[in-house]
Amino acid sequence: MEQVAASGGRRTTYDARGLAEPVAEVPHVSEIDGATAVFDAAKLTTRQINLELRSLIYEQGVTDVTVKNPGAKHSIGVGILQRCRITFEGSLGYFGVGLIDGPEVLITGRVGWSVCENMMSGVVRIEKNAGSLTGAALRGGDIVVRGSVGARTGIDQKGGTIIVGGDAGSMTAFMMQRGRQIILGDVGPGLGDSMYDGEIFVAGTVKSLGIDCVPGEWTDADTELIERKFRIYGLGSPPEFQKFVCGKVLYNYDNLEPSEKKLVIH
Amino acid sequence: MCGIAGVIHRDGSADVGSEMTSMLQSMKHRGPDSSGYALFGQPTDLIVIRFKLADANDPRDFDFKERLERHRMEIETRLSKIGASIDRVESETEYAYRATVRYDGDVKALADYLEDVPGCEVLSLGHSLEIVKDLGDAQEVSSLYGLAGFEGTHAIGHVRMATESDVDISGAHPYWAYPFSDVAVVHNGQLTNYFQWKRRLEFSGHRFQSECDSEIIAVYLAEKMAAGANLKEAMDESLEDLDGVFTYMAVTQDSLGVAKDEMAAKPLVLYESDELVAMASEEIAIRALIDHEIDTYDPYEGQVLVWSR
Numbered sequence: 001m002e003q004v005a006a007s008g009g010r011r012t013t014y015d016a017r018g019l020a021e022p023v024a025e026v027p028h029v030s031e032i033d034g035a036t037a038v039f040d041a042a043k044l045t046t047r048q049i050n051l052e053l054r055s056l057i058y059e060q061g062v063t064d065v066t067v068k069n070p071g072a073k074h075s076i077g078v079g080i081l082q083r084c085r086i087t088f089e090g091s092l093g094y095f096g097v098g099l100i101d102g103p104e105v106l107i108t109g110r111v112g113w114s115v116c117e118n119m120m121s122g123v124v125r126i127e128k129n130a131g132s133l134t135g136a137a138l139r140g141g142d143i144v145v146r147g148s149v150g151a152r153t154g155i156d157q158k159g160g161t162i163i164v165g166g167d168a169g170s171m172t173a174f175m176m177q178r179g180r181q182i183i184l185g186d187v188g189p190g191l192g193d194s195m196y197d198g199e200i201f202v203a204g205t206v207k208s209l210g211i212d213c214v215p216g217e218w219t220d221a222d223t224e225l226i227e228r229k230f231r232i233y234g235l236g237s238p239p240e241f242q243k244f245v246c247g248k249v250l251y252n253y254d255n256l257e258p259s260e261k262k263l264v265i266h
Numbered sequence: 267m268c269g270i271a272g273v274i275h276r277d278g279s280a281d282v283g284s285e286m287t288s289m290l291q292s293m294k295h296r297g298p299d300s301s302g303y304a305l306f307g308q309p310t311d312l313i314v315i316r317f318k319l320a321d322a323n324d325p326r327d328f329d330f331k332e333r334l335e336r337h338r339m340e341i342e343t344r345l346s347k348i349g350a351s352i353d354r355v356e357s358e359t360e361y362a363y364r365a366t367v368r369y370d371g372d373v374k375a376l377a378d379y380l381e382d383v384p385g386c387e388v389l390s391l392g393h394s395l396e397i398v399k400d401l402g403d404a405q406e407v408s409s410l411y412g413l414a415g416f417e418g419t420h421a422i423g424h425v426r427m428a429t430e431s432d433v434d435i436s437g438a439h440p441y442w443a444y445p446f447s448d449v450a451v452v453h454n455g456q457l458t459n460y461f462q463w464k465r466r467l468e469f470s471g472h473r474f475q476s477e478c479d480s481e482i483i484a485v486y487l488a489e490k491m492a493a494g495a496n497l498k499e500a501m502d503e504s505l506e507d508l509d510g511v512f513t514y515m516a517v518t519q520d521s522l523g524v525a526k527d528e529m530a531a532k533p534l535v536l537y538e539s540d541e542l543v544a545m546a547s548e549e550i551a552i553r554a555l556i557d558h559e560i561d562t563y564d565p566y567e568g569q570v571l572v573w574s575r
Contacts, residue, residue: 071547093550112549113533129563150564151530169530170567188567
């Protein structure tokens, strides 16, 4: 589907919708000092920023990158599968640092929708607010949002921990399957709707519970988890939380498919 | 998908034409089919009527130009007949026009009379509202209609990815709240009960120019406001009455409001400062206006926010 047009000597590619992005090459604009690097993203395109990041981390042995002025661009820092430290001085747009496995990320601004989508491991700290679908299909690692988050936080979450310093919107933990959410503020309607498993801790008020989301029994392990996370991320002393889990009346999750049962019996 | 944007200056005015262009252009990826503006200039005694007689992508038959010229003259004749004294009629394109008139009568009668001319659609009507919409991205529409330098107080805009109806000017946003002067709406989402509302509103005498679901929001609000509700009250009621997913913005001569559905299914990012309030489907559009680091937030489900000057 990709068309290529020549415009004044510079090759321009168009995607299926006719949107243009110059054929991107690694811009090599970073100031590198040993294993640390800094670059300014203000004048770079999405592809250039991501190529610069990948070049630094995968090819030049840099383990600590600071990106200045990301300017709320979309899809920045996705797919980094290596332990490293990345600091974004500013805000990210939609789909920030998705599909990552390992990095320790600090974002000093806010993020748009779907930050850390399908993240496998690592830590992402966001100093300000986050949009909807934060940590969608999260598999592992920690996401710490200091501000508030939008709707459907941790939709389809399959592991890891999401910590929210402010409020959360409607349908938080929708279809959650595993993992934990710790929300310090208030939560909108439909908390934990259609969840399968996992634990949700809320310090503020809950507008309403979703289908098959019920109050859970507090354990020592919960206290230990919350105290540990608060200590690690410097969140002060934990307030009192309510715990919510799946009522497990809507599904028979442990029942095997008939074909699988045969395998077990024989 | 579609993208929407809005900006209102708390006091004073600014080049809202250029501001809206840079906001919409940065969201071009959300909708490359058409772009539209609802701009509020300084109100005057005159009524500004933006109307079109054809579309950019209409087939150009041999009679095209002559027919448009005949229809334009018919519009001018009808304006005089209904008692509107014409100040001037201008045109940046061969099919869309801007007329300023002096008129004290019923605006519905005026709009209906003009729209009776074949091909005519009144895009906007009011003392300060001007709706400009056409095919192409914001940069193209802005240069075609010379919107850079449009001094005004507030504006909303829309980039459209057509899903429900045709790619033409009638299907493009913003929608004027016929027949309520100086009210317009942009919408991101889909309404599932718009057929019922369309029928109800048609029974009470309103007209619809497109098959687009969004058009009913403007007329719905206009009817509520004609019955005495203010913008906030009308928008609050719309959350109950409209089904589907939506984030929409509505503007009147002195205010700008935004509403989000109960599921918060469609995005909105909001920025407020002492000078202005800016909002858009994506933060990148707000960044196109403001060059320093800013704090923004996403309104929650079922919220209606209105700012007035």
